[in-house]
Amino acid sequence: MAKKADETFTPTGKVYKSTTLPKPTRKKHTTLGLKDEDLMPVFRNMYLQRRFEERAAQMYQKGKFGGFLHLYIGQEAVSASTVHVLNDDDDIISAYRVHGLALARGTSPNACMAELYGKKTGCSKGKGGSMHFFDVERHFWGGHAIVGAHIPLGAGLAMANKYKKNGRIAICFFGDGAVDQGSLNETFNMAQLWKLPVVFVVENNGYSMGTSVERHSAGQLHKRGEAYGMKNGVANGMDFLSMVESLKDVVEEVRETSEPYFMEVKTYRYRGHSMSDPQNYRTKDELEEFRSFDPIERLKDYILKEKIQTQKEIDEVIEEVDQEVLDAIDFAEKSDAPDDHELFEDIYVQEDFPFHK
Amino acid sequence: MSEKQFREAIREAMVEEMRKDDTIILMGEEVAEYNGAYKVSQNMLDEFGGKRVIDTPISELGFSGIGVGAAMNGLRPIIEFMTFNFAVVGMDQIINNAAKIRYMSGGQLKIPIVFRGPNASAGQLGATHSVAFESLYAHIPGLKVVYASEPYDAKGLLKTAIRDDDPVIFLESEQMYGLKQEIPDEEYTIPFGKGKIKREGDDVTIVAHGKMYHVAKKAAEELAKDGVEAEIIDPRSMKPFDFEMVIESIKKTNRCVIVDESHPFAGMAAEIGFIIQRDAFDYLDAPVQRVTVPDAPAPFAKNLFDLWLPDAKQVIDAVNTVTYRN
Ligand SMILES: Cc1ncc(C[n+]2csc(CCOP(=O)(O)OP(=O)(O)O)c2C)c(N)n1
Ligand SMILES: [Mg+2]
Numbered sequence: 212m213a214k215k216a217d218e219t220f221t222p223t224g225k226v227y228k229s230t231t232l233p234k235p236t237r238k239k240h241t242t243l244g245l246k247d248e249d250l251m252p253v254f255r256n257m258y259l260q261r262r263f264e265e266r267a268a269q270m271y272q273k274g275k276f277g278g279f280l281h282l283y284i285g286q287e288a289v290s291a292s293t294v295h296v297l298n299d300d301d302d303i304i305s306a307y308r309v310h311g312l313a314l315a316r317g318t319s320p321n322a323c324m325a326e327l328y329g330k331k332t333g334c335s336k337g338k339g340g341s342m343h344f345f346d347v348e349r350h351f352w353g354g355h356a357i358v359g360a361h362i363p364l365g366a367g368l369a370m371a372n373k374y375k376k377n378g379r380i381a382i383c384f385f386g387d388g389a390v391d392q393g394s395l396n397e398t399f400n401m402a403q404l405w406k407l408p409v410v411f412v413v414e415n416n417g418y419s420m421g422t423s424v425e426r427h428s429a430g431q432l433h434k435r436g437e438a439y440g441m442k443n444g445v446a447n448g449m450d451f452l453s454m455v456e457s458l459k460d461v462v463e464e465v466r467e468t469s470e471p472y473f474m475e476v477k478t479y480r481y482r483g484h485s486m487s488d489p490q491n492y493r494t495k496d497e498l499e500e501f502r503s504f505d506p507i508e509r510l511k512d513y514i515l516k517e518k519i520q521t522q523k524e525i526d527e528v529i530e531e532v533d534q535e536v537l538d539a540i541d542f543a544e545k546s547d548a549p550d551d552h553e554l555f556e557d558i559y560v561q562e563d564f565p566f567h568k
Numbered sequence: 569m570s571e572k573q574f575r576e577a578i579r580e581a582m583v584e585e586m587r588k589d590d591t592i593i594l595m596g597e598e599v600a601e602y603n604g605a606y607k608v609s610q611n612m613l614d615e616f617g618g619k620r621v622i623d624t625p626i627s628e629l630g631f632s633g634i635g636v637g638a639a640m641n642g643l644r645p646i647i648e649f650m651t652f653n654f655a656v657v658g659m660d661q662i663i664n665n666a667a668k669i670r671y672m673s674g675g676q677l678k679i680p681i682v683f684r685g686p687n688a689s690a691g692q693l694g695a696t697h698s699v700a701f702e703s704l705y706a707h708i709p710g711l712k713v714v715y716a717s718e719p720y721d722a723k724g725l726l727k728t729a730i731r732d733d734d735p736v737i738f739l740e741s742e743q744m745y746g747l748k749q750e751i752p753d754e755e756y757t758i759p760f761g762k763g764k765i766k767r768e769g770d771d772v773t774i775v776a777h778g779k780m781y782h783v784a785k786k787a788a789e790e791l792a793k794d795g796v797e798a799e800i801i802d803p804r805s806m807k808p809f810d811f812e813m814v815i816e817s818i819k820k821t822n823r824c825v826i827v828d829e830s831h832p833f834a835g836m837a838a839e840i841g842f843i844i845q846r847d848a849f850d851y852l853d854a855p856v857q858r859v860t861v862p863d864a865p866a867p868f869a870k871n872l873f874d875l876w877l878p879d880a881k882q883v884i885d886a887v888n889t890v891t892y893r894n
Pocket of ligand 1: 308356357358359386387388389416418419420484597626628654
């Protein structure tokens with residue numbers, strides 16, 4: 212055996228550059244099928260996702276609510292482009308870093324904030340918390356906190372759509388860490404074999420908690436599709452227009468052919484894994500580099516450059532969103548906690564067995 | 569003696585054993601470079617290097633099974649689960665392979681492996697992150713199950729676990745890692761199957777393990793103010809279980825309350841309760857009571873979660889029931 216081979220298993224001792232972005236698209240929004248008036252709502256929503264989480268983090272630090280809090284900040288272009296490209300009745304499912312996607316899908320900031328606070332007005336009646344946002348009415352199937360466990364569920368949503376011939380497709384998001392789970396590999400095989408209309412999207416933000424992708428995954432992530440003959444590709448998740456460009460064709464094709472697709476979206480989270488993360492695993496330089504192409508700033512600059520809206524109009528929207536988020540906090544704080552009997556609702560309970568004596 | 573945190577006690581047990589036996593390795597998510605999600609394995613990568621302290625991908629099924637295979641072939645792996653909620657993904661390897669291969673092979677091989685990490689709830693983390701697994705694992709022949717409540721016990725029991733030639737499930741708690749206790753500087757081990765009377769009393773026996781020991785302790789302190797002296801037994805290992813110590817105590821107190829963070833149906837408390845009714849029937853002055861989480865998953869909302877998790881008040885209520893003070 213080569214000498215080097217017996218020194219270690221997982222490579223250690225070095226901060227790697229965690230992820231490299233493909234070049235952003237140079238196409239104009241109009242070329243990508245977007246009208247001028249489409250852009251401001253997108254900007255507004257991305258800013259809402261950002262502001263919601265900044266405020267949520269403040270409230271968490273003030274001790275207003277408990278549990279885990281994983282922030283999506285930096286990845287907003289992914290959620291915004293997804294809901295833009297999909298039909299409203301296509302099915303979305305994701306992991307636990309999920310506030311952004313819910314807000315993008317149209318779950319109200321009030322219902323989201325109330326869920327963080329564990330109030331009965333929350334999108335999961337306060338029973339799920341930050342990691343378990345559900346809004347099934349809007350075809351938003353959760354918020355799942357066991358890494359990789361919802362990948363089969365995404366395929367299952369697609370299976371039911373195919374069975375019912377309803378024309379809907381499913382899109383299933385997960386982190387780079389989830390790619391290493393067996394569930395992904397089993398699901399990919401069946402999704403391809405059964406030709407399920409599902410887009411699998413790995414949001415490769417460079418890290419699984421404190422472990423860079425190169426330290427946890429062999430080979431390129433999107434290539435995992437190849438072994439199953441699944442079409443796959445890479446997209447720039449830090450740029451809304453690039454994401455639209457990549458997703459549009461994929462979504463169309465999946466709907467058309469009923470074959471799955473695996474997209475690796477290269478993105479970055481600006482905050483720690485959760486609220487308690489010293490982040491020693493990455494360099495300040497890397498963080499700064501990715502901050503320099505913040506997806507929200509980028510879209511704002513584009514809107515200004517293309518003279519779609521003025522700075523003043525943008526400022527007004529920002530102010531409006533700031534207020535909306537403050538109102539959501541107010542709503543959450545004033546909402547009632549779930550009633551005690553909720554503990555035994557939404558779950559089977561044997562009525563005549565004295566479990567609780 | 570020196571004061572040690574729970575996490576330090578566990579770390580010392582691993583480090584001391586690893587220094588003596590180079591077939592012992594530690595692997596799990598974030599155990600090496602990140603120094604452990606809960607800092608249990610702090611500095612262990614520095615001391616032992618990446619060959620023996622190994623970061624794994626989020627592949628619980630894979631690394632549990634790789635651990636079992638390595639154990640079959642001469643290593644003594646310690647597998648850290650970030651929490652036991654995630655071990656569920658690897659349960660096939662634990663329940664079908666680790667627990668059964670020695671038996672199925674007619675004893676041709678042994679599986680000296682420790683699966684360790686935090687168990688049960690740790691605040692409002694939601695339904696999938698809050699399950700107490702001791703009853704489930706104890707149900708499976710071939711597994712030994714330990715759930716310590718204090719640093720002293722944890723260190724001695726973990727050393728025993730690492731030296732054991734059978735698979736051991738070693739349960740901890742995020743909420744206990746910071747707990748401090750004086751522990752001996754010199755080497756010691758604690759055998760499995762030996763409980764400990766952690767508080768003496770004549771009026772009622774409270775059996776409580778792991779995090780629930782601390783709930784029982786708080787209840788006992790309150791009860792003492794009312795003149796009720798509880799005897800608290802911490803069984804320390806769930807399997808093997810020190811039935812004798814419990815029975816002997818009940819012969820003195822004639823009453824028993826079991827506190828267990830598992831769900832009630834077919835849980836540890838049910839098993840202990842059965843043995844008590846069979847072996848101490850004539851000594852009981854009241855039916856045995858148990859305090860557990862209810863037969864419902866953990867809710868997120870704070871008010872519901874507080875309702876869900878056993879607390880000292882519930883233990884006091886149960887004691888009042890068995891002492892007919894309600
Ligand atoms: C099965 C399982 N193992 C471990 C964990 C603990 N955990 C939660 S998030 C996480 C990292 C996941 O990283 P990634 O998939 O890249 O998603 P990101 O946090 O970057 O969004 C880990 C290890 C878990 N929730 N589930
Ligand atoms: Mg990641």
